[in-house]
Amino acid sequence: MANPKKILNDPKKVVGEMLDGLVLANDGRLRKLDRHAAIVRTDLPDSKVALLIGGGSGHEPIFHGFVGRNMGDGAACGQVFAAPSPDIIYEAAKAVHRGRGILFLYGNYAGDNMNFDMAAEMLEDDGIDVRTVRVTDDVAAAPPERTHDRRGIAGDLYMIKIAGGASSQLNTLDEVERVARKAVANVRSIGVAVAAGSIPETGKLTFELAEDEIEIGMGAHGEAGVSRQKIAPADTVADLLMDKILGDLPFRRGDEVALMINNLGATTMMEMLIVNRRIRQILDREGIKVHRTDVGTWLTVQEMAGFSVTLLKLDDELKRYLDMPAESLGYSRM
Amino acid sequence: MAEKLDVSGARDMLVAVSQAMIDQTDTLTDADLAIGDGDHGIGMRRGFEAALEALNAGQPESVEAAFKATGTAILSNTGGAAGAVFGTLFRSGAKGFSGGTVDGESFAAFLEEGLVAVLKRGGVTEGQKTMVDALAPASRAARAASGDGLQAACAAAASAALAGVEASKGMIATTGKARSLGERSIGHADPGAISIILKAMQDFTA
Numbered sequence: 067m068a069n070p071k072k073i074l075n076d077p078k079k080v081v082g083e084m085l086d087g088l089v090l091a092n093d094g095r096l097r098k099l100d101r102h103a104a105i106v107r108t109d110l111p112d113s114k115v116a117l118l119i120g121g122g123s124g125h126e127p128i129f130h131g132f133v134g135r136n137m138g139d140g141a142a143c144g145q146v147f148a149a150p151s152p153d154i155i156y157e158a159a160k161a162v163h164r165g166r167g168i169l170f171l172y173g174n175y176a177g178d179n180m181n182f183d184m185a186a187e188m189l190e191d192d193g194i195d196v197r198t199v200r201v202t203d204d205v206a207a208a209p210p211e212r213t214h215d216r217r218g219i220a221g222d223l224y225m226i227k228i229a230g231g232a233s234s235q236l237n238t239l240d241e242v243e244r245v246a247r248k249a250v251a252n253v254r255s256i257g258v259a260v261a262a263g264s265i266p267e268t269g270k271l272t273f274e275l276a277e278d279e280i281e282i283g284m285g286a287h288g289e290a291g292v293s294r295q296k297i298a299p300a301d302t303v304a305d306l307l308m309d310k311i312l313g314d315l316p317f318r319r320g321d322e323v324a325l326m327i328n329n330l331g332a333t334t335m336m337e338m339l340i341v342n343r344r345i346r347q348i349l350d351r352e353g354i355k356v357h358r359t360d361v362g363t364w365l366t367v368q369e370m371a372g373f374s375v376t377l378l379k380l381d382d383e384l385k386r387y388l389d390m391p392a393e394s395l396g397y398s399r400m
Numbered sequence: 401m402a403e404k405l406d407v408s409g410a411r412d413m414l415v416a417v418s419q420a421m422i423d424q425t426d427t428l429t430d431a432d433l434a435i436g437d438g439d440h441g442i443g444m445r446r447g448f449e450a451a452l453e454a455l456n457a458g459q460p461e462s463v464e465a466a467f468k469a470t471g472t473a474i475l476s477n478t479g480g481a482a483g484a485v486f487g488t489l490f491r492s493g494a495k496g497f498s499g500g501t502v503d504g505e506s507f508a509a510f511l512e513e514g515l516v517a518v519l520k521r522g523g524v525t526e527g528q529k530t531m532v533d534a535l536a537p538a539s540r541a542a543r544a545a546s547g548d549g550l551q552a553a554c555a556a557a558a559s560a561a562l563a564g565v566e567a568s569k570g571m572i573a574t575t576g577k578a579r580s581l582g583e584r585s586i587g588h589a590d591p592g593a594i595s596i597i598l599k600a601m602q603d604f605t606a
Contacts, residue, residue: 122479122480144479144480145439145442145443145446145479145480146439147437147439147480148439148443148478148479148480148482148483149479149480149481149483149484150479151475151476151477151478151479151483151484151487152475152476152484153475153476154476175481175577176481176522176575176576176577177479177480177481177482177483177484180481180484180485180521180522181479181480181483181484183521184475184484184521206580207579207580208580215579217580265437265438265439265442267439267442268429268438268439268441268442270429270433270438272433272437272438285577285580287436287437287577288437289437289577289578289579289580289581290580290581290582290584291580
């Protein structure tokens with residue numbers, strides 16, 4: 067199969083060139099560190115608990131596209147699909163620190179965990195208080211008793227939104243960490259893959275799926291999901307995904323949730339809205355109330371086709387931070 | 401045949417190791433595509449190109465400094481799990497060369513120190529289908545052969561690493577991006593970067 071077309075300059079320089087473009091697209095509200103692939107806000111308030119997010123590039127707009135007011139204060143950016151190195155994370159952390167400690171918030175992957183942990187140890191040596199919350203929303207990655215083995219996928223957006231809101235309102239790292247942990251404990255997602263994306267530098271697809279196949283639960287890097295099957299109607303796929311999510315937390319009659327449908331790259335809004343229609347039928351039937359809906363493109367895998375569904379169970383506190391206004395290239399809300 | 405390397409010899413050996421890794425970019429990419437996401441080759445190339453640059457910048461102060469500089473370049477430029485793991489191997493393993501030379505004993509100590517640090521950083525044990533399944537037997541083989549000199553220790557380690565990579569085919573991945581494959585990961589080997597490193601060291605000392 068021919069390599070997918072991409073309009074690039076030097077494929078080895080995609081991350082640096084992209085970050086330059088990202089800074090410019092934020093019209094002065096962000097800057098890039100001189101010698102490291104990290105983005106920080108230029109308008110960070112003093113004495114704020116800092117929220118540092120980050121991960122591999124190639125999944126835009128996450129993570130660096132979510133730096134802004136009431137979102138992440140900075141992002142450490144790795145190469146395509148690879149965690150950032152400890153020195154990038156360390157420098158980004160120093161740049162966002164305002165004297166009240168730093169919350170690291172990122173998806174749960176071995177590479178991210180090791181690199182962020184090394185940076186946290188370096189910061190602790192400097193006397194800076196760092197806490198780590200890893201997002202583990204992908205129910206397809208491991209059974210409920212092993213949530214620590216689950217990956218972070220599109221649920222990252224709600225976690226950043228809530229932690230960003232909380233870190234702008236709460237004065238202590240303890241409190242911000244508590245809210246972020248509560249949010250992670252209540253979020254569940256699952257994806258479906260329709261076609262693979264490719265890595266710019268190799269041009270190779272990250273996995274193979276036959277023309278008439280889809281994979282339920284596939285991860286954001288082509289990690290194997292729960293089942294590979296023939297392509298099916300939108301309602302059938304929605305039923306399968308919701309079945310996995312609803313029973314996992316579990317979500318119960320009377321619960322109030324935020325619902326997100328995330329485009330993995332090449333799926334049409336039309337398809338996602340058709341899926342949304344079915345999901346609402348299911349939630350109505352189950353007696354679960356939707357507080358808000360987000361349908362859009364937040365965690366992509368290059369030109370991968372497919373989408374994910376996220377449910378976040380809300381209480382008054384999570385609702386308050388989730389509903390705060392936010393401003394970033396990847397997600398804004400008035 | 402080299403039985404003892406001073407700082408200049410150690411630097412040349414690390415240059416050879418870096419070059420070997422850069423030459424194997426496509427092999428690593430293909431192995432990673434089978435059970436991971438296919439960025440391993442280009443990541444390792446970034447790291448070892450940076451290592452080459454650091455090694456070519458001037459004569460390091462000591463053997464330990466040369467290995468540490470190599471590890472730091474890998475850690476800062478590779479990214480991902482591979483950057484953390486292989487950067488840690490060289491940076492922590494460097495302590496094994498505190499005596500100032502590379503010989504059978506210090507080479508075995510390098511692998512032992514590196515292994516301990518990698519196990520701690522990765523939170524893994526043997527049998528999870530990671531580079532540890534090549535590094536751990538290599539470290540034991542190097543120690544067993546260390547009395548026979550550097551060349552013998554390198555050869556023993558390289559061959560044990562290769563056998564370890566081969567044995568990883570039969571293992572189920574329980575960590576990293578391949579974890580979700582479960583039993584589907586059987587039949588594929590860990591990409592084997594540790595084996596490339598040790599083979600290059602063996603060739604250099606032969």
